[in-house]
Amino acid sequence: xxxxxxxxxxxxxxxxxxxxxxxxxxxxxxxxxxxxxxxxxxxxxxxxxxxxxxxxxxxxxxxxxxxxxxxxxxxxxxxxxxxxxxxxxxxxxxxxxxxxxxxxxxxxxxxxxxxxxxxxxxxxxxxxxxxxxxxxxxxxxxxxxxxxxxxxxxxxxxxxxxxxxxxxxxxxxxxxxxxxxxxxxxxxxxxxxxxxxxxxxxxxxxxxxxxxxxxxxxxxxxxxxxxxxxxxxxxxxxxxxxxxxxxxxxxxxxxxxxx
Amino acid sequence: xxxxxxxxxxxxxxxxxxxxxxxxxxxxxxxxxxxxxxxxxxxxxxxxxxxxxxxxxxxxxxxxxxxxxxxxxxxxxxxxxxxxxxxxxxxxxxxxxxxxxxxxxxxxxxxxxxxxxxxxxxxxxxxxxxxxxxxxxxxxxxxxxxxxxxxxxxxxxxxxxxxxxxxxxxxxxxxxxxxxxxxxxxxxxxxxxxxxxxxxxxxxxxxxxxxxxxxxxxxxxxxxxxxxxxxxxxxxxxxxxxxxxxxxxxxxxxxxxxxxxxxxxxxxxxxxxxxxxxxxxxxxxxxxxxxxxxxxx
Numbered sequence: 296x297x298x299x300x301x302x303x304x305x306x307x308x309x310x311x312x313x314x315x316x317x318x319x320x321x322x323x324x325x326x327x328x329x330x331x332x333x334x335x336x337x338x339x340x341x342x343x344x345x346x347x348x349x350x351x352x353x354x355x356x357x358x359x360x361x362x363x364x365x366x367x368x369x370x371x372x373x374x375x376x377x378x379x380x381x382x383x384x385x386x387x388x389x390x391x392x393x394x395x396x397x398x399x400x401x402x403x404x405x406x407x408x409x410x411x412x413x414x415x416x417x418x419x420x421x422x423x424x425x426x427x428x429x430x431x432x433x434x435x436x437x438x439x440x441x442x443x444x445x446x447x448x449x450x451x452x453x454x455x456x457x458x459x460x461x462x463x464x465x466x467x468x469x470x471x472x473x474x475x476x477x478x479x480x481x482x483x484x485x486x487x488x489x490x491x492x493x494x495x496x497x498x499x500x501x502x503x504x505x506x507x508x509x510x511x512x513x514x515x516x517x518x519x520x521x522x523x524x525x526x527x528x529x530x531x532x533x534x535x536x537x538x539x540x541x542x543x544x545x546x547x548x549x550x551x552x553x554x
Numbered sequence: 555x556x557x558x559x560x561x562x563x564x565x566x567x568x569x570x571x572x573x574x575x576x577x578x579x580x581x582x583x584x585x586x587x588x589x590x591x592x593x594x595x596x597x598x599x600x601x602x603x604x605x606x607x608x609x610x611x612x613x614x615x616x617x618x619x620x621x622x623x624x625x626x627x628x629x630x631x632x633x634x635x636x637x638x639x640x641x642x643x644x645x646x647x648x649x650x651x652x653x654x655x656x657x658x659x660x661x662x663x664x665x666x667x668x669x670x671x672x673x674x675x676x677x678x679x680x681x682x683x684x685x686x687x688x689x690x691x692x693x694x695x696x697x698x699x700x701x702x703x704x705x706x707x708x709x710x711x712x713x714x715x716x717x718x719x720x721x722x723x724x725x726x727x728x729x730x731x732x733x734x735x736x737x738x739x740x741x742x743x744x745x746x747x748x749x750x751x752x753x754x755x756x757x758x759x760x761x762x763x764x765x766x767x768x769x770x771x772x773x774x775x776x777x778x779x780x781x782x783x784x785x786x787x788x789x790x791x792x793x794x795x796x797x798x799x800x801x802x803x804x805x806x807x808x809x810x811x812x813x814x815x816x817x818x819x820x821x822x823x824x825x826x827x828x829x830x831x832x833x834x835x836x837x838x839x840x841x842x843x844x845x846x847x848x849x850x851x
Binding site: 410411412413415416460461463464465467468469471472475478479482483484485486487488489491493496497499500503504506507509510511512513514515516532535543544545546 | 564627628629631632635636638639642643645646647648649650660661700711720762763764765766785786787789796798816818823826830833834837838840841844845847
């Protein structure tokens with residue numbers, strides 16, 4: 296299996312997701328969930344096949360992490376739809392997953408079999424997979440924030456807020472796993488669990504903005520608009536942490552995480 | 555003083571944070587950057603006792619003072635996180651190179667350190683406030699684990715940093731070494747004698763390093779010998795030290811007959827680990843209980 300056939304798997308998955316999204320709009324819930332699930336299975340089949348043919352988990356390059364991100368965005372969308380029944384959410388997560396699929400098609404980076412020694416660790420797969428799952432959930436929280444800020448101005452329901460809080464809580468739990476797995480791994484690889492490497496600094500920043508959101512919700516439960524703006528800020532920090540630091544001069548000078 | 559009688563709110567917290575950052579600037583100008591080297595044993599143990607005493611006093615008197623009641627509440631958490639976040643973002647945007655002045659060395663910058671101390675105090679107080687609730691509802695378990703774990707991790711990481719020994723040992727194949735060098739260039743007798751039997755380096759066809767490993771024989775003070783292969787991600791623990799594969803002669807590449815090992819001794823590490831595992835357990839429990847405003851307040 297190689298990236299040459301990615302377009303076919305991606306196209307098949309997206310077609311199922313689009314069908315599922317349309318069925319969600321017209322209220323055919325069971326059909327929507329089934330089609331969305333088939334799309335997820337097709338997409339995951341490609342990830343698995345890549346894993347086998349690369350002889351390592353496809354988690355090293357930016358392109359490979361985007362693969363998981365698309366997958367987990369769709370997973371997060373499906374979980375939210377099953378649990379809270381927003382009919383627009385499958386469409387939104389399909390569009391977001393599609394953006395990252397298109398980025399992968401237009402900018403296929405080198406996907407070789409090589410894995411440098413520091414990455415040859417049992418911590419590698421869990422560290423990146425929990426991070427990508429977290430990013431997927433927090434991506435869905437960002438969608439909720441945009442929805443609340445633009446379409447729900449003034450009449451945000453308790454359910455909207457509960458959904459957003461739950462997405463952030465789940466995403467933050469996994470973000471905590473990802474960050475701490477990274478610390479435990481760094482201790483084994485370098486003898487230091489935390490070195491304020493720019494990637495670590497931005498991981499801490501991202502973690503703290505989501506903490507800020509939850510504590511702000513406790514301190515000022517009625518100020519929903521500010522809470523949503525904190526989520527937008529959090530999402531920007533998350534993107535800087537994930538790929539933005541490759542373009543930050545401050546990180547280029549010192550980071551071991553730029554790739 | 556009315557300031558300490560009336561209940562403090564969010565806005566008071568941001569004023570407090572601003573004052574703290576300003577105070578940090580003044581100390582920085584007056585006394586220079588934070589010297590973490592001074593915080594080695596026993597100073598760190600004294601600071602730890604002082605911190606715990608302050609927390610105990612604040613906890614016991616929380617009903618008597620508007621300020622102390624606020625310090626362990628979400629109205630203090632929001633400004634404390636915001637100020638810490640702001641300074642950490644500054645750190646993320648500036649290259650951390652000490653020669654570049656204050657902002658190039660944020661971990662020794664007083665406003666940065668003071669904000670983290672404030673955050674630590676708030677986190678510790680919240681842990682204390684939530685602990686008595688454990689008897690009433692199990693839903694508070696994730697909060698206690700997360701706050702207590704974060705508190706233990708922050709405190710032990712900061713106070714333990716000066717007690718950590720992090721040395722580099724350079725050995726040639728067939729030779730034996732006992733000394734290792736610290737960051738500042740001073741040599742230490744490690745109490746170990748390390749013989750490098752063989753250094754191996756493998757590369758991918760592209761020339762990228764695939765594996766490098768040192769075949770060593772280590773004798774500790776008691777005369778006990780340990781034979782091992784040390785490679786990246788596979789450290790060796792011997793005589794109280796952890797030995798990591800760190801580097802080699804990069805010019806010689808695969809032909810290198812020199813290996814650089816990193817020797818680490820960190821007496822506070824078990825406590826940092828305890829904190830990290832508490833946080834992991836807390837994050838897991840949080841997935842189960844979810845976030846309920848009534849409980850977390």
